[in-house]
Amino acid sequence: MKTVSILIAVVFVALVSFNLAKLDDRLRNILKQHKVEKLEQPAAVNPAKVALGRVLFFDKILSGNKDVSCATCHHPGLRSGDSLALSIGVGGTGLGLWRKMGEGRTRIPRNSPEIFNRGASEWHTMFWDSRVSGTVATGFKTPADEKLPEGFDNVLAVQAMFPVTSREEMRGEIGDKDIFNEQNELALISDAVPQSVWQAIMERLLAIPEYQELFKAAYPDTPKENLGFQHAANAIAAFEIEAFTFTNSPWDRYLAGNNKSISNAAKRGALLFYGDANCVACHSGTLMTDQKHHNIGIPQFGPGKENAIPFDIGRFAETGDKQDRFAFRTPPLRNVTLTGPWMHNGAYYQLEDAIAHHLDAAKALRQYDLGQLEPALRETYKGEEKTLERILETLDPLVATPGALEESELQDLMAFLSTLTDPAALQLNLHIPPKVPSGLPVENMIDRKNKNDYNADGK
Ligand code: HEC
Ligand code: HEC
Incomplete structure (x- = not known):
């Protein structure tokens, strides 16, 4: 009798381990097929550039009214985003969920994306519509066309x-006064001459002795009169790479060969992602994005963008190609558990809802729960039948056919997405400088979940 039970136990253990080994084999096979590799650390950045870029990133002197910095919308304490569905730019006050609109201002039409790992050499697109694109080798395509100066280190620097x-976002409107009640000289410049804006910002920066020193340290061979905002932009990109690159998520450790770095649920989730659920059709490659544009039927709300106001037609505004209507660039997914609300306009506040949306996009669009939005944004929701039909007209075929997932499979997918979080990405506050050369206040906050824990002084 005893021998029989031992035998059964041995067979059971053998079967379980065999199955587990099979799970890894199957997963590694499919990863190989899809050429999914570990994220590599980008080439080391020059510390003098990082030091300059770090203060530039936090210095509101870059904005017309001296009231907004890059960090306002990509704050380390907010995981390189701003926690809002749609960003609040010039004239706004406060940070994150406590940020308030300035009087008479409009909302930024899109969600401020996280900016993790944008220094990876694979990146060749910037913005939800890729209106900035290219590489050092091919050259860059941007809204500034031939007015863009030369000498960029990467597409991330061009974005800046x-x-x-x-x-x-930063410059302000004609007639604006800055926070000291002085005229905002950047706002007076015509939109047709962005190069004059860049030059005027350089004049502000180089009037400050500490910036002269920092630029000299970062660019020892460039005489002061040859410094342009592209030098500032390269430094900002160097800082973004230094602060926001994370290559040690449990998933990256798995990709590096460690079978024990993720749970079995996560492995099953990965098998779905790269297999039956076919997320890899768009979230492909090492960065988990094809850097292409798809209309997956996200609801329209917010002020809308440029020529399409009150709509945001996404990539279509760049190409005029009907297929690009309401299409947005596939977002990368590393650290995705930290970066809500999700989608190009922050339509979803729960990651599970963002995933579930893909499984029956048309139904999700029609049944969109407005309750999750701030009241001010609810009022801008465009849910008339005509609009819904227009959105669904160019829905990507990959999300057009409903795909069912069992509740347990959805949980497995969530377990997989959780393995994309690098624990170091939870501790970003160390990148906040205590002060910036202009002497303007540095936005700070303690990275806490509960809004009552927030202290406006950053103490
Ligand atoms: C008022 C908020 C705001 C400010 C200030 C701001 N950003 Fe952004 N940022 C956004 C939004 C919104 C987007 C997406 C816009 C779009 O796609 O049209 C974005 C996009 C980006 C992207 C592109 C990421 C990607 O995946 O394509 C980078 C990088 C970035 N910002 C860096 C910066 C830097 C550097 C600064 C300062 C020079 C800055 N941002 C200032 C809100 C802001
Ligand atoms: C047809 C291409 C496509 C497929 C297939 C696809 N996605 Fe997406 N995904 C996108 C696009 C495009 C967006 C952004 C859409 C927008 O904001 O308008 C997105 C957004 C997301 C987001 C939100 C990310 C963020 O930072 O806002 C998550 C999470 C996500 N997808 C997960 C998945 C999962 C899991 C699957 C498989 C079940 C999947 N996707 C399948 C194209 C796709």
Whole structure:
């Protein structure tokens, strides 16, 4: 009798281990097929550039009214985003969930994306519509066309040229006074000459002795009169790479060969992601994005963008290609558990809802729960039948056919997405400088979940 039970136990253990081994084999096979590899650490960045970029990133002197910095919308304490569905730019006050609109201002039409791992060499697109794209080798395509200077280190640096020219994000409107009640000289410049905006910001920066020193240390061979905002942009990119690169998530350890770094539920989730659920059709490659544009039927709300107001037609505004209507660039997914609300406009506040949306996009669009949005955004929701039909007209075929997942499978997918979080990405506050050369206040907050824990002084 005893021998029989031992035998059964041995067979059972053998079967379980065999199955587990099979799980890893199957997963590694499918990863190989899809050429999914561990995220590599980008080449080391020059510490003098990082030091300059770090203060530039936090210095509100870059904004017309001296009231907004890059960190306002990509704060380390907010996991390189701003925690809002749609960002609040010029004229706003406060940080994160406590940020308030300035009087008479409009909302930024899109969600401020996390900016993790944007220094990876694979990146060749920036923004939800990729309006900035290219590489050092191929050259860059941007809204500034031939007005863009030369000498960029990467596409991330090119991106940094544009928040400062945007009136809503940083520059301000004609007639604006800055926080000291002085005229905002950046806002007076015509939109047609972004190069004059860049030059005017450099004049502000180089009037400050500490910036002269920092630029000299970062660019010892460039005489002061040859420094342009592209040098500032390269430094900002160097800081973004230094602060926001994370290559040690449990998933990256799994990809590096460690079978024990993730749970079995996560492995089953990965098998779904790269197999039956076919998330890999768009969230492909090492960065988990094809860097292409898809309309997956996300609801329309917010002020809308440029020529399409009150709608945001996404990539279509760049290409005029009908298939690109309401299409947005596939987001990468590392650290995705930390970066809600999700989607190009922050339509979802629960990661599970963001995933579930893909499984029956048309139904999710029609049954969208407005309750999750702030009241001010609810009022801008465009849910008329005509609009819904227009959105669904160009829905990506990959999400057009409903795909069912059992509740347990959804949980497995969630377990997988959790393995994409690098624990170090939870501790970003160390990148906040105590002060910046302009002497303007540095936005700070203690990274806590509960809004009552927040102290406006950052203490
Ligand atoms: C008022 C909020 C705001 C400010 C200030 C701001 N950003 Fe952003 N950022 C956004 C939003 C919103 C987007 C997406 C816009 C879009 O896709 O059209 C974005 C996009 C980006 C991206 C592109 C990421 C990607 O995956 O394509 C990077 C990088 C970035 N910002 C860096 C910066 C830097 C550097 C600064 C300062 C020079 C800055 N941002 C200032 C809100 C802001
Ligand atoms: C047809 C291409 C496509 C497929 C297939 C796809 N996605 Fe997406 N995914 C996108 C696009 C595009 C967005 C952004 C859409 C927008 O904001 O308008 C997105 C957004 C997301 C987001 C939100 C990320 C963020 O930072 O806002 C998550 C999470 C996500 N997808 C997970 C998945 C999972 C899990 C699957 C498989 C079940 C999947 N996706 C399948 C294209 C796709």
